[in-house]
Amino acid sequence: MWNPKKSVQLSLICTKIVILMVVACAAALPSLIDRYAEYALVPVETSSLHMFMAILYLCCVPAMAALACLHMLLGNIKNEKVFITRNVKLLRIISWCCFAASLVLTFAVRYYLVFGMMSVAIAFVGLILRVVKNVIEQAVVIKAENDYTI
Amino acid sequence: MAIIVNLDVMMARRKISAGDLAEKIGITPANLSILKNNKAKAIRFSTLEEICRALECQPGDVLEFLEVRHGADE
Numbered sequence: 001m002w003n004p005k006k007s008v009q010l011s012l013i014c015t016k017i018v019i020l021m022v023v024a025c026a027a028a029l030p031s032l033i034d035r036y037a038e039y040a041l042v043p044v045e046t047s048s049l050h051m052f053m054a055i056l057y058l059c060c061v062p063a064m065a066a067l068a069c070l071h072m073l074l075g076n077i078k079n080e081k082v083f084i085t086r087n088v089k090l091l092r093i094i095s096w097c098c099f100a101a102s103l104v105l106t107f108a109v110r111y112y113l114v115f116g117m118m119s120v121a122i123a124f125v126g127l128i129l130r131v132v133k134n135v136i137e138q139a140v141v142i143k144a145e146n147d148y149t150i
Numbered sequence: 151m152a153i154i155v156n157l158d159v160m161m162a163r164r165k166i167s168a169g170d171l172a173e174k175i176g177i178t179p180a181n182l183s184i185l186k187n188n189k190a191k192a193i194r195f196s197t198l199e200e201i202c203r204a205l206e207c208q209p210g211d212v213l214e215f216l217e218v219r220h221g222a223d224e
Contacts, residue, residue, distance in 0.1 A: 148191035150181045 098126030
């Protein structure tokens with residue numbers, strides 16, 4: 001039977017898979033970029049490709065940080081520690097990671113226009129996470145009051 | 151904290167242990183300890199009623215308002 005514990009477990013597995021995918025993509029990025037250059041409809045300059053690679057490597061840093069925080073967050077939820085200040089901190093870090101990635105992609109718009117759309121989407125996710133963080137922050141206060149009401 | 155819980159004073163007057171009082175009022179010793187040490191954020195009327203019944207006292211004997219000037223130490 002499907003239950004919340006299994007759902008958290010599935011999310012943990014998905015997070016681990018995404019972490020592995022990011023690591024694999026980062027390791028294989030030079031060859032992936034070469035493939036991209038081979039199959040691109042319009043010839044791409046080498047300097048442009050290097051910039052493309054640099055942007056993607058820069059985005060890997062906040063992505064890995066966010067994924068690590070997400071993994072810790074899910075671990076806390078699995079241990080039935082949902083409304084704790086540590087989770088608020090983790091959500092804040094994930095949100096800032098989204099904004100950092102969005103900022104990197106904003107600077108990259110001049111090279112690839114599609115990064116602009118990605119930047120807006122990631123900033124939007126960061127904003128949603130920030131609101132969720134505010135909600136959890138208030139929930140932590142309410143829980144503390146409830147726990148200390150005798 | 152402006153409201154002080156004088157539970158330990160009343161317990162000493164009535165010569166009742168924390169374990170016995172917790173059992174009488176139907177709360178856990180851990181929760182009674184929170185109340186006794188002024189860590190509680192709020193107290194239910196039902197709990198206060200049980201405390202007053204067990205200690206044969208009035209709410210004012212257990213709770214005390216203490217004027218605290220905010221930011222006086224800052």
